Amino acid sequence: MSDDTNEQPVAVLSGVVKGYRLDDVDVPVLKNVDLLVRPAQFTVVLGPSGSGKTTLLNLIGCIDRPDQGQVMVAGQDIGPMSDDDLAAFRSRHIGFIFQNFNLLPVLSAWENIEYPMLLAQLPPARRAERVRRLLKAVGLSDRANNRPGQLSGGQRQRVAIARALALKPRLVIADEPTANLDSRTGAEILQLMRGMQQRYGISFLFSSHDRAVIGAADDTVYLKDGEIRAIRRRPTPARPALDLDEGSADSTHAAGDAR
Numbered sequence: 001m002s003d004d005t006n007e008q009p010v011a012v013l014s015g016v017v018k019g020y021r022l023d024d025v026d027v028p029v030l031k032n033v034d035l036l037v038r039p040a041q042f043t044v045v046l047g048p049s050g051s052g053k054t055t056l057l058n059l060i061g062c063i064d065r066p067d068q069g070q071v072m073v074a075g076q077d078i079g080p081m082s083d084d085d086l087a088a089f090r091s092r093h094i095g096f097i098f099q100n101f102n103l104l105p106v107l108s109a110w111e112n113i114e115y116p117m118l119l120a121q122l123p124p125a126r127r128a129e130r131v132r133r134l135l136k137a138v139g140l141s142d143r144a145n146n147r148p149g150q151l152s153g154g155q156r157q158r159v160a161i162a163r164a165l166a167l168k169p170r171l172v173i174a175d176e177p178t179a180n181l182d183s184r185t186g187a188e189i190l191q192l193m194r195g196m197q198q199r200y201g202i203s204f205l206f207s208s209h210d211r212a213v214i215g216a217a218d219d220t221v222y223l224k225d226g227e228i229r230a231i232r233r234r235p236t237p238a239r240p241a242l243d244l245d246e247g248s249a250d251s252t253h254a255a256g257d258a259r
C-alpha cells in the first residue's frame with residue numbers, strides 16, 4: 001500500500017480489479033485500485049460520470065465483490081464470504097445513506113429508525129432507548145410519529161442518518177446525500193453528519209458533486225477511468241468517541257432544523 005497512516009483503517013483495497021459483462025463483452029471499470037479508508041474521517045470520492053465511483057462504493061459497502069485483488073473491511077477479507085455472510089457482515093458494520101433517502105413510506109420516523117434493529121433482533125427495550133437517542137441526536141424527537149410523506153427533505157435525510165447509525169456501524173456510505181436538498185438544508189445535513197462522525201467515531205465515505213461536501217472532506221480520492229489518480233489527506237487529530245448507548249444524546253444538529 002502506498003497510503004501512509006498509523007491508524008487502524010476501516011477499509012483497505014489492494015490491487016482491486018472490477019468489471020461487468022455486457023453483451024458478451026467484458027467492460028473493465030476499476031483497474032488495480034489501492035486505497036485505505038481512515039477511521040473516523042470524511043472521505044469523498046470524486047470523478048467524472050462513469051469513472052467507477054459507485055462501483056468502488058459498492059465494493060467497500062460489501063454489496064459486491066472484486067474480480068481480482070482484496071477488499072478488507074473492518075479487518076475482514078470480504079472476497080471469500082458467502083452471500084449470507086456478506087449480508088450479515090454488511091448490516092453489522094456498514095450504514096447507508098442515499099440521495100433519495102430510501103425510507104419506507106408506510107412507517108413512521110420512529111419505525112424507520114427501529115427497522116434495522118428489528119431485523120437484527122435487538123430486544124425491545126434496547127431498541128426503544130436507541131431510537132429515542134437517535135431521534136434526539138438528529139433533532140427530530142417531536143417528529144417520531146410522522147411518516148416520510150409528512151416530513152421535509154432535510155427531515156427525511158435526518159431520519160435516514162439516524163437509521164444508518166441504528167446498528168452502530170464503523171462506516172457509513174453516503175451516495176450523494178445532499179443532492180436532493182437545497183444548499184442551506186444540505187449544509188445542515190453535512191454539519192449533522194460531521195457531528196455524528198466526531199461524536200461516535202464513525203467513518204463517512206461519500207460520493208458527491210456538492211462543493212460543500214467536497215470542501216468538508218478530510219480525505220479526497222480522485223478517480224478517473226477506473227484508476228485512482230490522486231488522494232489528498234488532511235491531517236486530522238484523533239478524538240475520543242462515544243458509544244451510542246452511553247452518555248447524553250444531546251442534539252448535534254445545526255440550529256433551526258426542526259421545521
Ligand SMILES: Nc1ncnc2c1ncn2[C@@H]1O[C@H](COP(=O)(O)OP(=O)(O)OP(=O)(O)O)[C@@H](O)[C@H]1O
Pocket residue numbers: 020021022027029047048049050051052053054055056
Ligand atoms: N451492473 C452493471 N452492469 C454493466 N455495467 C455497469 C454496471 N454498473 C456499472 N456499469 C458500468 O461501469 C462504469 C462505471 O459505473 P459507476 O456507476 O461505477 O460510475 P460512477 O463514477 O459512479 O458514475 P456516475 O457519476 O454517473 O454515477 C460505467 O461505464 C457503467 O456503465
